[in-house]
Amino acid sequence: MYQIEELGPELYRIALTRSLELSPEALRQPTNVYLCGPAPWALINAGHPALHAEDLSQALSECGVRSDQIDRIIATSWDVSAIGGARNFPQAEVFALSPDMLAPRDLEMITERRRAALKTRATELAAVIEGFDAPAVHAWIERYYPRMTRSLNVVPLRQGMRVRAGRLELQVHDTAGVTPGHMALFDEASATLFSGDIALSGLPSRQSDPATYATSIERLAGLNPTLALPNFGRPFERARWTLVRASRFLNNTLSSAASALFNGPTIIEFIERDRGYELQEPVELLWSFELFKALFDELVRTRTIQAEGQGVTRRYGVDVEDPRAEARTPASNPSSSNPG
Known part of the structure; x- marks a missing residue:
């Protein structure tokens, strides 16, 4: 399943909508692959290697391009949804961020x-x-996360380098706060930003370093882009304003988190208190847990909040000695009548 949107002369957004059962909400948004021409054709990202292979091939054909005409793939990250589909284009050069300029092969x-x-x-x-x-x-x-190749030929990129994709000349911007090896790409002539996994509304689906992530958003806003093309979801015009709004939202979330963490909840308790119900979907809970753990551990690192304990039972809050109600009953308690 896919949709094609023409964004400009020989620039297409291919929105791939197929997802796995049990996928978290963040991964149910359309996964975007961008086709850049004229020939030699390039892709920004290549989609999931299994879920999207057939749909992407059909979409390219609808755009008048054969899969074997794709000359290069520029992957905004090492995640499976960005670089994984490169295995379906064996003739294409693959470009990815590698700050040490070594050419990683073992995906x-x-x-x-x-x-x-x-x-x-x-x-x-x-x-x-x-x-x-x-x-x-x-x-x-x-x-x-299926088994990937151990012999992927990658052309390494680093901060500030430029790489062509069709008529676009894209400058590399290291945004490692999302994940190590993540980058955004900016075409100055058209003021078009391929923003990768940077969240343009709401919280990101994933981040490894919140402080670096926040700085990355501010740096991208400073480029004054007019169009932002994310890896997931719809494009955003007024891109600079959108990035500034996203930066403010993230900063407000971090600054107000301490007041939201009353009674020193665990991450699980916080998620379910915030949503107002128990999460029954285990993958959704896992995905949300990973996101909030990165956020809360950053608050602990900056001494904005205190924390007590380790792992999934770690409690976060201003005063971890306060009494607190449990949103879940531990599995070790035989009297549990509230299964998750």
């Missing part, structure tokens, strides 16, 4: 780190939440 090693980290977290959640379906989550992780 499976990078993917396995993510796969293993999520599985470990799912196992930890299952140990304290009765009813948390860890096997289902592990199965979802295996499908969303």
